[in-house]
Amino acid sequence: MSTPLVDINNLHVRFHGQRTVHAVNGVNLTLAPGETLGVLGESGSGKSVTLKTLLRLLPENRTQIAGDVRVSGVDVMALSGKALANHRGGVVSMIFQDPMLALDPVYTIGEQISEGVMRHEGASSREAYARALEMLTRVRIPSPERRLKAYPHEMSGGMRQRAMIALALACKPKLLLADEPTTALDATVQIQILLLLRELQRELGMGMIFVTHDIGVAVEVSDRVAVMYAGQVVETGSVRDILRSPQHPYTRGLLAANLHGAQKGQRLQAIPGAPPPLDTAPVTCSFAPRCPVKAAGCDAGPPPNVTLAPGREVRCIHALGEAQGSAAN
Amino acid sequence: MTQDFVQELGQELGEELGMEDAAAAMVASQPLLQVNELTKHFPLGKGLFGRSAGVVRAVDGVSFEVRAGETLGIVGESGCGKSTTARLLVDLIRPDSGQIILDGQQVGPEMSVREMRRRMQMVFQDSYASLNPRLTMEDAIAFGPMVNGAPRQQALALAHDLLFKVGLEPRRFAGRYPHELSGGQRQRVNIARALAFSPKIVILDEAVSALDKSVEAQVLNLLEDLKGELGLTYIFISHDLNVVRHMSDRVMVMYLGQVVEIGPVESLYGNAAHPYTRALLAAMPSMDPDRRTMEAPLAGDPPNPINPPSGCRFHTRCRFAAPVCSAQQPPPQILRDAGHLTACHAHVPGSGHPGLESAA
Numbered sequence: 001m002s003t004p005l006v007d008i009n010n011l012h013v014r015f016h017g018q019r020t021v022h023a024v025n026g027v028n029l030t031l032a033p034g035e036t037l038g039v040l041g042e043s044g045s046g047k048s049v050t051l052k053t054l055l056r057l058l059p060e061n062r063t064q065i066a067g068d069v070r071v072s073g074v075d076v077m078a079l080s081g082k083a084l085a086n087h088r089g090g091v092v093s094m095i096f097q098d099p100m101l102a103l104d105p106v107y108t109i110g111e112q113i114s115e116g117v118m119r120h121e122g123a124s125s126r127e128a129y130a131r132a133l134e135m136l137t138r139v140r141i142p143s144p145e146r147r148l149k150a151y152p153h154e155m156s157g158g159m160r161q162r163a164m165i166a167l168a169l170a171c172k173p174k175l176l177l178a179d180e181p182t183t184a185l186d187a188t189v190q191i192q193i194l195l196l197l198r199e200l201q202r203e204l205g206m207g208m209i210f211v212t213h214d215i216g217v218a219v220e221v222s223d224r225v226a227v228m229y230a231g232q233v234v235e236t237g238s239v240r241d242i243l244r245s246p247q248h249p250y251t252r253g254l255l256a257a258n259l260h261g262a263q264k265g266q267r268l269q270a271i272p273g274a275p276p277p278l279d280t281a282p283v284t285c286s287f288a289p290r291c292p293v294k295a296a297g298c299d300a301g302p303p304p305n306v307t308l309a310p311g312r313e314v315r316c317i318h319a320l321g322e323a324q325g326s327a328a329n
Numbered sequence: 330m331t332q333d334f335v336q337e338l339g340q341e342l343g344e345e346l347g348m349e350d351a352a353a354a355m356v357a358s359q360p361l362l363q364v365n366e367l368t369k370h371f372p373l374g375k376g377l378f379g380r381s382a383g384v385v386r387a388v389d390g391v392s393f394e395v396r397a398g399e400t401l402g403i404v405g406e407s408g409c410g411k412s413t414t415a416r417l418l419v420d421l422i423r424p425d426s427g428q429i430i431l432d433g434q435q436v437g438p439e440m441s442v443r444e445m446r447r448r449m450q451m452v453f454q455d456s457y458a459s460l461n462p463r464l465t466m467e468d469a470i471a472f473g474p475m476v477n478g479a480p481r482q483q484a485l486a487l488a489h490d491l492l493f494k495v496g497l498e499p500r501r502f503a504g505r506y507p508h509e510l511s512g513g514q515r516q517r518v519n520i521a522r523a524l525a526f527s528p529k530i531v532i533l534d535e536a537v538s539a540l541d542k543s544v545e546a547q548v549l550n551l552l553e554d555l556k557g558e559l560g561l562t563y564i565f566i567s568h569d570l571n572v573v574r575h576m577s578d579r580v581m582v583m584y585l586g587q588v589v590e591i592g593p594v595e596s597l598y599g600n601a602a603h604p605y606t607r608a609l610l611a612a613m614p615s616m617d618p619d620r621r622t623m624e625a626p627l628a629g630d631p632p633n634p635i636n637p638p639s640g641c642r643f644h645t646r647c648r649f650a651a652p653v654c655s656a657q658q659p660p661p662q663i664l665r666d667a668g669h670l671t672a673c674h675a676h677v678p679g680s681g682h683p684g685l686e687s688a689a
Contacts, residue, residue, distance in 0.1 A: 042541035142629075156630040157407075186406035187568065191612040192625040213542060216614030220621055239618040257546040258571065258616075267553070268575070270546035274511050 003073045005175055005207040006031035006054065011067035011233075013049050013058065014281075022281045023049045025231040027067075028305075033174070036201060036208040038222030038239070040215060040254070044275055046231035047211045049207045051177045054209075055088055071175060090120045093173040097180040099160035103152040109136070109163045110148030113170050120171040135166035139196060158189040162196070169200060176201065178210045182217060184195070200320040216259050219243065224311065227251045230276055230286035237312040250287045293318060359433055360394035361562055362449070362530060367391045367417055367427035373635065382500040383635050389586040392661075395530065400556070400563040401595070402577030404570060404609070406631050410586040411566050411608040418564070419451050432529075450523035454535035456515035459545075460507040463533070466492065468502040470522045477526075491521035494558075497549060506530045513544035517551065524559070532564045537572065549576065570613055574598055579668070582606045585634050585642040588661075592669030602664050604685065605643045641674065653681040 006029065013024035024046040030178055031037050041047045052058050053069055056076060069076040071092055079087050096102045104112055113135060114128030123131065124196040129148065136144035139162040161181060168176060178197065184188040198221055201208045210221050218225055218239070222308050225242045227235045228249065235248040246252045252272035276282070284293070288298040306319035367622045368390055372688070381646040388410040395401045416422045418429060420442045434440040451684060453459045460469055470491055471484035480543040489499040507515055516536060523531050533552070537545045549572065555561060565576050573580060574594060581591040582603065590603040601607045611626035627646050632638060638645045644654035651674065659672045659680070675684035 042543065068681065158630040164352055186631060187570070187612045188406065188627040189627070189630055191622055192628065194614070195625055197623065214614070216616055219616055219618050220614045243616065243618060254541055258541040268546040268550050270550055271543040272547070274513065275541075275545065 002033070004030045005033045005035070005072055006209070007068070007070040007073075008050070008053075009068040009070075011050065011053060011069060012065070012281075013046070013053060014064040014240060016062050019279060022278045023231055024053075027228075027231070027233055029233065029236075031175075031207050031209060033207055036210060036222050037196075038090065038218035038225045039211045039228060040211060040213070040218050040225055041211075041228035042213055042275065043276070044230075045228040047228050048179050049231075051094065051179055051209060051211055051227075054175070054177060055092055055094055056084060056096075063308055086120065089116055089168075089173065090171050091173055092175045092177060094177040094179065095161075095164050095168045095170070095181045096216075097183050097254050099157075099164040100152060102164050103160065103167070105152055108252070109155075109167075113167050115169065117170050126311060129158055131170055133314070135170050136163070139163070139166045139171075139202070141166070158192065159187060161189075161193055165193075165197065165200070169206075169236065172204060172206075174206055176206055178208060180212055181210075183212070183214070189219075190217070197221060204217045206287065213260050215243075215255065227254070230278060230282060232286065232315060233313075234287065234315045235313065237308075241312055247308070247319050248287075248316050249291050249318075250292050253290075254293075263290040285315075357582045361397040361432065362395040362418075362564075363394050363428075363430040364394065364418070365428040365430070367429070368416065368425045369413055369422060370425055385635050386586045386637055387634060388417060388424075389637075391583070391586070393581055393588060393591060395496040395562060395564060397529070397562055399578040400565050400576050402573035402580040403550075403564065403566045403583060404568065404573050405583035406568065406609075407532075408585065408631055408634050410584040410634070411568055411583050412472070412534055413586075415451060415532050415551055415564065415566055415581070418532060419449055421445060421451075446528045448528050449530040449532065449536060450526060450528040451452060451524050451532040452516070452519045452536040454538055456512055456519055456539065458505055459519055459535055460515060461531050465504050466497075466510070466518050467499075467554045468527050469518065472556065473522065473525050487525060488521070491524055492518070494524070494555065495521045496547075497521075511544075513540055513548060516540065516548055520548075520551070524555070527559070529563070530562045530564065532566070535564045535568070538567060538569065545572070552576070570598075582609065585632065585637045587642060588672065589643065590669075590673075592664070592671075596665070596669050600665075602669070602676055603643075604647045604649050604675075608646075608670075632649060641672070649675055649685050651675075 008027055008029040011024055011027040015021045015023055027050055039047045050260060054066060054071065054076060065077065110129060110132050113132035114125065115121050117128040117131045118125065132148060133144055136147055140145050141159055141162050155163060182193050185193060194217065212218050222239050224236065225239050226233045227248065229250050235242065235251045238286065242251060246255055256269040271290050276286050285298050285303040288294050295317060303315050303327065304315050304320060305313055305315045307313050369388040370384040370386050372384050391477055398478045402553045406413045413422065417424045427506065429436040431440060431445055436445045462576055464472065467485055467488040470488035471631040474484040474487060488501060492499040492502055497514060497517055501551060519659065537548050540548060542574050556563060565573060567573050577594045579592065580594050582589050582605065584605050590606045597606065598610065601610055606625040615621050629646060632645060640657050644650040653674050659674045659677060661672050662676045663670055664676060674680040675685045
């Protein structure tokens with residue numbers, strides 16, 4: 001088996017400050033080259049923190065990171081100096097929710113894209129501008145020559161998002177991290193960006209981790225889905241498996257709350273309560289207080305991570321029976 | 330015209346039947362809220378040499394009605410004027426022109442703004458920004474009734490009742506400040522505050538959009554419960570078409586300050602008439618991994634509401650656009666049944682548009 005593009009093993013991230021936050025509590029994730037993984041979760045579930053760890057973007061003096069993070073076999077946690085700078089943007093690149101914050105307001109789009117190309121590939125200014133133009137054409141920005149000289153504020157929201165994608169992909173990274181890149185966009189623009197990302201991912205053969213809270217969006221772009229809750233991955237599987245036979249009670253609740261196909265006048269099956277505060281590291285199942293099928297064993301210790309099939313894992317005590325059932329068959 | 334007639338009729342009936350019956354008859358015959366040709370243009374700052382730099386046509390001739398006890402959903406993209414419409418309704422922004430008729434009385438000439446706000450309340454998207462950080466939850470809810478003359482003890486008792494109604498234990502939450510609550514809890518407080526005047530209409534402007542999905546479902550259930558319990562009427566504004574479908578009886582679709590389609594929820598979702606409504610529905614992410622969206626229904630961003638396109642405002646992005654579309658503004662056209670209207674030349678016989686099927 002070839003080396004996975006991303007291999008995260010038992011990742012723990014803890015923030016110190018006025019209060020301690022256990023943001024990520026033992027995450028395992030793998031991504032094959034050219035594959036798209038959708039990471040689904042609500043705010044505070046640790047999905048963005050996991051992504052930022054892959055680029056080492058978390059503030060070092062206030063963050064305590066434990067675990068193994070590898071991209072193409074390279075230990076990301078051991079990188080520093082020039083190697084880290086080459087890693088960022090050259091191997092792994094990231095796009096964000098708000099392009100207005102991600103783009104520099106005082107440089108033109110052309111300057112921003114070409115700067116990265118010159119830095120990473122040692123290209124001349126002329127070559128770098130040619131690449132910038134090529135990228136703008138590729139993300140289908142209308143009249144790209146003119147937009148090279150445009151500042152971010154001169155563009156519409158959808159166009160800025162396209163420019164940010166062009167910037168992220170200019171150095172042909174192996175891995176693209178997408179942190180809710182379509183959440184702030186209008187519906188008719190969101191679907192354009194999703195289709196564009198899907199197409200570019202296929203054309204460039206890169207891996208992509210796409211973080212979202214919207215199941216519909218995850219379905220449109222992902223091959224596999226990981227559902228996160230309270231800093232842990234509670235369920236992974238192919239998009240089909242997650243959608244058609246969700247195993248974890250949280251995944252089921254999330255699907256019901258998505259309202260797709262909900263009957264008017266019928267009560268929604270809302271998950272009661274709110275996510276835990278994460279002041280302390282979880283010792284039992286974090287979802288147990290909200291769980292509709294909570295059993296006696298749920299408070300006894302951490303839930304088992306049950307492998308139902310290769311790439312299909314559920315962190316729930318109830319999945320044990322399921323696994324034995326399918327093994328018997 | 331009709332309005333005067335209804336009122337006269339009501340008065341005549343009042344003489345014959347006694348006032349209560351007349352009131353009942355009027356309620357049955359007239360919508361709770363009627364909005365006629367509501368318009369708001371925001372002038373942009375003066376340009377060089379005092380020339381006006383243009384106007385944002387945020388809301389441009391919007392008419393609709395809301396019947397007692399129903400939920401009217403309003404959908405559209407950013408800049409379509411849905412939030413401005415909501416703010417105009419409760420007079421947070423003064424309209425340039427148009428009428429708002431609540432309970433048969435026109436706001437302004439016949440009903441004071443203060444009285445209108447007693448009957449029509451609003452809940453906003455940002456649950457934190459809409460609460461005073463220096464007021465406890467009970468004070469925030471009791472504030473309105475106290476300003477309107479209720480004694481403090483009575484207002485506080487009401488606040489506790491309302492906290493209980495929205496699912497927050499008064500003993501735990503009454504003394505808390507906004508920053509001590511989660512987003513979902515704060516939005517429950519905002520709903521309680523809106524209910525403090527026993528309003529007839531509650532306008533929910535993206536009230537659940539900032540909440541996480543699992544919490545959103547809880548608040549939607551709460552809204553449904555309160556509606557049944559208190560006989561409320563909702564105007565539910567959202568960009569989430571799934572949520573609007575679940576909540577609404579009728580849905581209104583807006584584009585660049587105008588209404589493009591309005592109709593009963595199932596008729597509109599199942600049989601959308603306007604090309605923009607169809608595009609909006611087609612842009613919803615597919616929930617089936619085997620049937621992903623293969624083609625974006627629209628290209629580009631919505632145009633700027635400053636100097637919007639001539640004629641039908643959607644013609645620049647519409648794949649069915651014909652010459653008539655840029656020349657003339659389409660009139661509202663009744664489809665199938667009287668409740669489903671759309672403003673599209675393709676549905677007007679003899680407009681010069683070949684129709685949606687032949688143009689495709």
